[in-house]
């Protein structure tokens with residue numbers, strides 16, 4: 001068998017009379033179609049030992065031969081010649097290329113699906129390693145390092161320089177997940193223990209997204225429950241923005257009455273009370289705010305602050321605003337309340353929800369009065385200082401700062417600022433004096449200054 005045609009026509013006998021109509025239709029066929037039929041007959045003749053005049057192949061056979069090969073050729077995207085009267089099978093360049101494009105599209109989709117699955121596996125491993133729990137649709141991948149901010153999120157080099165200067169080599173777990181969530185334009189509930197680096201987790205994406213200073217007015221607002229926290233956040237923000245001309249302002253009692261339309265401000269950090277005061281007096285316009293962060297949101301959502309939070313949220317009327325809540329605990333009540341104003345938010349929890357940091361040792365102490373609280377704190381620090389090793393002492397300072405913040409947070413706004421500052425100073429003086437006396441005791445005891 002030399003070709004397909006001869007194979008197809010072996011033993012086929014055609015009655016010319018019976019198929020005369022069909023035969024007539026093909027009498028006028030084109031030259032190249034003729035040659036196909038002629039070839040077929042020649043092969044047939046060879047098989048049967050000579051030409052048979054009454055028996056000719058009918059066009060049906062021709063069409064079969066054509067359609068079979070056209071299917072093969074279409075797959076390869078090649079163009080084949082047409083046969084008159086059989087337009088259904090008529091191939092064209094267009095059909096070929098369309099089919100090719102379709103196949104390519106299918107390949108691309110399959111490839112993307114594979115890559116997506118691989119990425120999801122990597123994300124799950126990274127989250128497991130850092131105890132990150134997320135919920136929400138299409139949660140962006142966690143960061144594997146700070147450099148990814150540049151490669152994937154167009155972060156400017158000054159931020160990476162500042163992170164390096166601050167000695168931050170690796171993102172903390174909350175930073176790994178909350179930063180890409182906010183950079184992807186998603187709203188976010190972030191819950192991570194005290195001291196886990198939440199401040200940087202919302203400042204960093206804010207600076208990346210704002211890109212540079214603008215004369216358009218306030219574009220980001222950070223709300224903190226106390227003035228000390230607001231001041232601390234302002235300092236952190238300025239450290240990270242160093243080298244870039246951003247106007248970062250802390251809402252002080254002087255600024256409360258200032259006219260913000262005459263004041264350049266990109267990022268405003270305030271307590272809800274002070275901000276509400278300015279909003280009421282129409283001293284500032286928050287309609288262009290692109291980012292609103294509620295830090296220590298569990299405290300902000302306490303009933304005493306609800307009215308102020310409400311008026312700030314209403315004043316930030318930009319429809320494309322991105323809101324985020326950061327806190328060490330995320331009570332269900334707070335989350336439910338916040339969800340009423342947030343769209344498609346992602347929830348990020350480090351460790352177990354509302355759990356304390358595993359790296360911090362906690363002690364529960366009962367005190368009957370404010371004086372008792374202070375006494376209890378002093379005794380706790382004293383116990384740590386008696387261990388007399390450098391790490392414990394450093395931890396003691398960190399604990400003092402953290403605990404004193406908690407104590408002050410328990411009654412936000414109730415104490416006068418002066419009283420709150422002297423309270424902190426009292427603790428620090430005590431810790432320092434205790435540190436000094438314990439050092440001299442050690443030196444006198446074993447002759448080792450330590």
Ligand SMILES: Nc1ncnc2c1ncn2[C@@H]1O[C@H](COP(=O)(O)OP(=O)(O)OP(=O)(O)O)[C@@H](O)[C@H]1O
Nearest residue numbers: 168169170171172193194195196197198199200328
């Ligand atoms: N990636 C990092 N690497 C090392 N240190 C970091 C990193 N990010 C933040 N820090 C430092 O960790 C400390 C705690 O950070 P931060 O105050 O932001 O924690 P927090 O989670 O907001 O705590 P709190 O709930 O008490 O407000 C700060 O001294 C900060 O400078």
